[in-house]
Amino acid sequence: MIPVRTLAAALLASAIAAGSAAAQTSAPAATPYVPQVGQQGKDVVWVPTHEALIERMLGMAQVTPADYLIDLGSGDGRTVIAAAKRGVKALGIEYNPDLVALSKQSAEKEGVADKASFVHGDIFQTDFTGATVLTLFLLPDLNRRLRPTILEMKPGTRVVSNTFDMGEWTPDQTVSAEGACTSYCRAHKWIVPAKVGGTWRMGEGELALTQTFQMLSGTLKTGDASVPVTEARMNGEEIAFKAGDRVYTGRVSGGRMEGRVQGGGAEGAWNATRAGS
Template sequence: MTRFSTLVVATALSALVSQGVLAQQPAAPPAYAPTVGQAGKDVIWLPTQAWLIERMLDMAAVTPQDRLVDLGSGDGRTVIAAAKRGLRAHGIEYNADLVEHSRRSAQAEGVADRATFSQGDIFQSDFSDATVVTLFLLQALNERLRPTLLAMEPGTRVVSNTFTMGDWTPDDEVVGESGCTSFCRAYKWVIPAQAGGEWRLGEGRLALVQRYQMLTGTLTRDGRTMDITDGRMDGRRISFEAGGRRYQGEVREGRISGQVEGAAWSAERPG
């Protein structure tokens, strides 16, 4: 290009800039960041405190073999914390902006291979493959989820920030650090196997009444009927006292197998 041509081009560009034709393009908008208290589908968004997340994961006794699902995962911090412990963790969140924000955070933290997120309604989503479920919802929403949770694999751990499951008594709870004034408590439940109903023990009979993980009922052996006390389920594990003896065992596929005072005992569903 000749000196004259260069001068013509420079003059033309200067004119275009002065006319706004080649004005600087506007800067890209900043990446989305959530605001504490922002409205959501069912609840406002409040982040779980980092120390409580760690306590919740400890309560659930998570291992790298677990699959954790966080219902209403917000900014992804619980899922990311679980992934940092080596778990496969997944968050379900209704707000698409929060989902994308969580994915960026997982990438930045180097755990995107283990921390995943999907946009969806927790009441319409399938999370039946989880071995640990975490949530920070209102009690009414927990109760709405309760039938789905109780249908999950026995032994699945459910941990909730602050809010309970109504009349379903928790198996464990932790209280926050000194000076914590709000959202300082977590509760844990273990999904129980279904042991309620009639069982045969040889010529004897075990009749169990189950309310969540708690058991009452009677044991009839050798013509003697005894009340069951201190009965409960812990996942598939069953324990109760009857006639001054402590029965322990495991419920699986229509059969209970276990020990009582060092001797084996078993029971089967009739029919």
């Protein structure tokens, strides 16, 4: 005969086990997180960039596997993942932790988790200055707040924005998506310019430049003659300008410029050093 205490204990254990099993089978499965277009974020609502525009943005940035792309406000991770599929190391900075988790899952599913990574962070508190390509889909006032930091990035860094501009900083290029894209289908690109404003010693002459973002103006003085600098602009570290009937092209590295000059009976090399260097 089974003792009463033993029988009661066995029945109690069986009841607990049965109740636990029933609870497990009746508990609903966790609902996967699905972001909603227009959902509120920290500074903007979430609207995904159309795949067709992403491809145009990456194309106009001329990304290669040698680049490091950072997407500011990366949302569901689609831009970062698209870059990773091109062999590019890419990072997404996103304030919504649910979107960060979703992005990581998507990168795993797409087989690019070794190239695509995501962090939960505030774009105004996270260092993104190591990027060679910067992508963003933010409002104009946020772009303008970021602009001073972007302009301090390495010259030649490519910055591509979905739809919204950088205020007075004129884009170097604007393109539109093709195909099925019906809204937010335009992108702008800027190339961070080297800083060349100031006075440069150029042989026996003096080159004085005024810089507004990538645009330049100024004068080239040789002896008593002074001619205006025209058609002048920066393209990252590359400089081009015209002085009189001579066309100068070259590259800037720190306090030195060097390149080629053509026209006006002159053809050959030129160089300049920043005054005081």
